[in-house]
Amino acid sequence: MGRRTYTVDYCDFDEADGKDVEATGSITVGIDGKLYEILVCDEHGAIRETLDAIKELGKVIEAPLAPASRRGRSRTPTAPATANGEPSVAEVRAWAKAQNEAAGEIVYPVAPRGPRIKKEVMDAYKAAHA
Numbered sequence: 001m002g003r004r005t006y007t008v009d010y011c012d013f014d015e016a017d018g019k020d021v022e023a024t025g026s027i028t029v030g031i032d033g034k035l036y037e038i039l040v041c042d043e044h045g046a047i048r049e050t051l052d053a054i055k056e057l058g059k060v061i062e063a064p065l066a067p068a069s070r071r072g073r074s075r076t077p078t079a080p081a082t083a084n085g086e087p088s089v090a091e092v093r094a095w096a097k098a099q100n101e102a103a104g105e106i107v108y109p110v111a112p113r114g115p116r117i118k119k120e121v122m123d124a125y126k127a128a129h130a
């Protein structure tokens with residue numbers, strides 16, 4: 001007779017308690033843009049009821065999961081331009097950061113502080129405010 005190997009999934013909740021309880025299902029949840037899968041036994045599967053409340057109250061965001069939408073947020077107020085007509089570094093930096101946040105990725109790389117702004121970022125800012 002051949003040998004058969006079975007894989008047994010254990011409930012992650014019980015495993016955290018040092019107990020081996022066979023999982024009877026799994027739950028996938030998205031939290032802050034990341035998907036998590038957790039294996040559950042019948043007892044811990046009850047967490048699904050709590051999650052069902054979220055399903056009813058929240059709205060479905062179509063995949064791919066991205067950082068929470070910033071749409072609808074008010075625009076960053078623009079600071080006055082500097083005396084020579086050039087936008088201030090702080091102003092351009094704030095604008096670049098807002099663009100990066102809105103896009104969910106680094107579109108315009110800017111250092112958190114410092115006196116300089118990359119020329120390409122400055123040019124993009126000017127183009128956007130022309």
Ligand SMILES: [Zn+2]
Nearest residue numbers: 011014041044
């Ligand atoms: Zn369990």
